[in-house]
Structures are given as C-alpha cells and as structure tokens.
Amino acid sequence: MKFIVLNGTTKNIKQHSMNLAKIERIKNAFPEIEFKIYRISNEINKIAANESYFLDILSDIKNADAVIWSTPVYIGLIPSELKRFIELTFDRDFQHYFANKPAVVILSSIKLYDTVAIDYMREICEDLNMRYCGHFSAGMVEPVDLKFIKNFIADVNNNFEHPRETLPIKKSDYIFKSSDVESIKYKKLSSSKKVLVISDKLNGKPLDGFTDFLKKICPDTMEHYDLNDLDIKCGCISCFECGLENRCSIKDGFVPFYKNRVMRADVIIYLGTQKDRFLSWKWKQFLDRRFFSNHIPTLIGKQLLCIVSGNRIDGRTIFNYFEMYSQLERANFCGAVFDDAKDDQAVAEMIYKSVKRSLELSELEYAGNETYLYEGARAYLNESLEHYIYSGLYADYRYYKKHNFKRLSFAQKIGKSIILNLYELKTVREYVFYDKQCSAIKMKVIDLILGIAYRLRGRAY
Ligand SMILES: Cc1cc2nc3c(=O)[nH]c(=O)nc-3n(C[C@H](O)[C@H](O)[C@H](O)COP(=O)(O)O)c2cc1C
Secondary structure (H helix, E strand, O other), X not given: OEEEEEEOOOOOOOOOOHHHHHHHHHHHHOOOOEEEEEEOOOOHHHHHHOHHHHHHHHHHHHHOOEEEEEEEOEOOEOOHHHHHHHHHHHHOXXXXXXXXXXXXXXXXXXXXXXXXXXXXHHHHHHHOOOEXXXXXXXXXXXXXXXXXXXXXXXXXXXXOOOOOOOOOOOOOOOOOOHHHOOHHHOOOOOOOOOEEEEEOOOOOOOOHHHHHHHHHHOOOOOEEEEHHHOOOOOOOOOOOOHHHXXXXXXXXXXXXXXXXXXXXXXXXXXXXXXXXXXXXXXXHHHHHHHHHHOOOOOOOOOEEEEEEEOOHHHOHHHHHHHHHHHHHHOOEEEEEEEOOOOOHHHHHHHHHHHHHHHHHHHHOOOOOOOOHHHHHHHHHHHHHHHHOOHHHOHHHHHHHHHHOOOOOOHHHHHHHHHHHHHOOOXXXXXXXXXXXXXXXXXXXXXXXXXXXXXXXHOOOO
C-alpha cells in the first residue's frame, strides 16, 4: 500500500514539526505501508511556478492507495500555503487526480477552533471527489491514536466513505458592476468613524465594482488597501518569536500596516472572491500573519463586515470562520454579504444597508455578544496558559494573567467552600432543588447560610 502525505507545516526543515512527528510515528507503526511525504507549504512557490513538479505530485496522488492531509491549524483554518495548493488544483482543473482517493485529515494544534478547519477540509475532500474517511485532531504533543490509522486502512480496503455533508460547489461568473446601479438612491453615508476596506484583487474575480461602490457610499474617512499592493513577503513561518513580546521576525510591512491601519479603524470591511470554500490564500496569508499577536485580541470593539463574491449556499466555512474570528479578536461580526443575487441593484442594496448598519453599530459602540466561541476559548486559554505555557507564549501569559485569570479572593473561597459542603447534605439539596419542605427552623438556617455564602462568593457570571 502506498500513502501520500500532503503536509502543511510552514516550519523549515531544521525546526521540529509536530505534524511530521506524528506522521513519523505512524510510519514506524505500519512498516508495511509506503509513505511518501510532500512538504507542500515549504514548496508552494516551486509548485506554483513549476507545473511539471506540480504534475509529479498529482500523479503520485493518482497512483497511491490513499492520501493523508497532515496540517497544523492556523487561525482556525489551514496555513495559507496549503490553501494555495488546493486553489491551484481547482484553478487548473486538476481535481480528477484526487477523484475517488480515500483521504483522512490529521491535524496538529492546541485544538483552538480546530473544528472550523476540520469542516473546511472535509468540504475540500468532498469537492475533490475524494472518499473522505474522517479526521483526527491531535494536540501538539499528542500522538495520533493508531486505531484511527488501522480503521483508515480498513476503510481503504472496504471502499468506505462518509456520506457527503455538502452539495457540490457552484461556480459563478457574475461580476458586480456599480456603474449600473441607480446612484441617486445611495447617498454618501456621513460618519466620523474610520472605515477600512481591504481587498484581494488578484485572486478571484475583478472587484472594481465593489470598491467603486464603497467609495461612493462610505464616509470620506474611508481608506482602501489591496493585499497585493502591501509589502507582505510571505505567510507565517511558525518561528514563534512573537511568543515573547509579540514581535514578528519577518521584516516587511505587515505589522506596521496592521497596527497603524487595521487596529485604528472603526469599521473594517474584508472584500474578496470566494475561492473553494473560503476567501483566497492571499486573504489567509493576511489572517495567518495576525498571529504575531498570538491569542491577544487585536480588534476589540470594532465592526467587521465581509463582502464576498460567491454563493452563500457554499459559504458555511466563511460564516463559521468569521463568527469565530470576530470573537477571537473581540470584534462584532456584522455579517457576510454575498453577491449571489446576481443582480447589481439587489447586491448594491445589501451592501449599502450593511455598511450603514455597521456604521450605526460603531456609533453605538456596540462591542458584540460573546458566545461559547469566546467564553470557551477564554476558559480554555486561561487553564492552559496558567498551567502549561504553550511553546513559550509568554506574551499571552502576561495578558491573560492581567485580564482573564479568575483568582478567588479569601471571602470568595470561604463562600465557595460553604456552598459545596452544604450541598453535600441531602436535606439541603431536596429543599433547594425540589422545594421539599423541612422544619421551619431548618429552612431558615439553610436560607441564611446559603444567602451569606452566595454573597461572599459573588456571581459566577
Ligand atoms: C500562525 C499560527 C496560527 C495558529 N493558529 C492556531 C489556531 O487557530 N488554533 C490552534 O489550535 N493552534 C494554532 N496554532 C498552533 C499550531 O497549530 C501548532 O503549533 C501546530 O502543532 C504546529 O504544527 P507544526 O509543528 O507541524 O507546524 C497556530 C500556529 C501558528 C504558527
């Protein structure tokens, strides 16, 4: 049997890749299988520039018995370089090399928002017509359960595949043109709030219609930048130098742009074409580089709006991603506007209303509503950072210690201990939870002690 491993680490050969360490262990456990590993992210420029090399990889995939996608989670998705490989496959119509190939996804991460990446990779496998056989999300130092691989081998032999979760993705040739829009209807919005529009004009459809329309309706404070005109040398190289003091080791224009433009805006509009199930790799590169701030939110209280040329029905990952991302950054997600109405007037109307509303929310200083996506991550990071500083994330540690770690005061500890001990008693539980009567004196005593204890402990939320 021959397995092809498509690996997404951006670490260089001298660094220790957690993903490749997991693959090495699998290799040793199954010597009867031949594994061929491609370090896709490391070689992405060669793959993009040299089609015969790209075709060599693809023929290897075609001739193999199965494929393992082995990738780190980068800001809730896969690294931009691996995403580019997927985009190149679709752009050049090379999907057939993957057709019917059994595939699993093995992730290495701290399991923060790994589910978004898992859903995305499953969509990709389905779009490539691969036979998707599941995923294994492993912590950075957690090995892959070998039973998972045994099961995968059985799946390969049994021609198994999970039932599809998604409908095939639909291509759209529609291009929004603002010149056809009744312009008298849309007056310039007036606001002192700073609007920042960021686009990717090179990877996808022309976006001039959107940028012209946004220039027409946004307040004079609006600034527009295209990712391709910025000085961004590469994606995140996973050196973790940022862990100490949030300083990025890559010397280019990204961090100054991010700090001086993105972090100072009030309303941020991300504009792009849907590429496979997300925005482009160029967009993902921008999002990955944001990691210089590790898990410290950078967009607190800002409004984030996405404008996407694509089909909403294929946009599950886009919606999930930006909801997650907004909560990670503590921004308010104002939604994603798609142009699938394929009607210039209708698309303009949706954009106008969404931009107007984002400005109103910004005037209100509405910071958004935190759900489990934030609370879960905060609680998890609190625990992890307090007990095991991941890969030297000292800047995170200092930030979370100052802002988030929940330390109980002496009075809170007393209150908590009284509550826990009192609920050990059956009479108390029955009285409190089931309204079961006991003697009047007992009830008074329980009410009094619990009342004092809850006051000491304070509200949990
Ligand atoms: C740019 C960047 C973004 C990351 N984002 C996430 C994330 O969103 N969730 C997570 O659980 N881990 C995240 N991580 C941690 C990596 O997934 C983890 O370190 C992984 O094991 C690295 O694999 P590798 O050593 O094979 O490159 C991120 C790391 C980097 C460098």
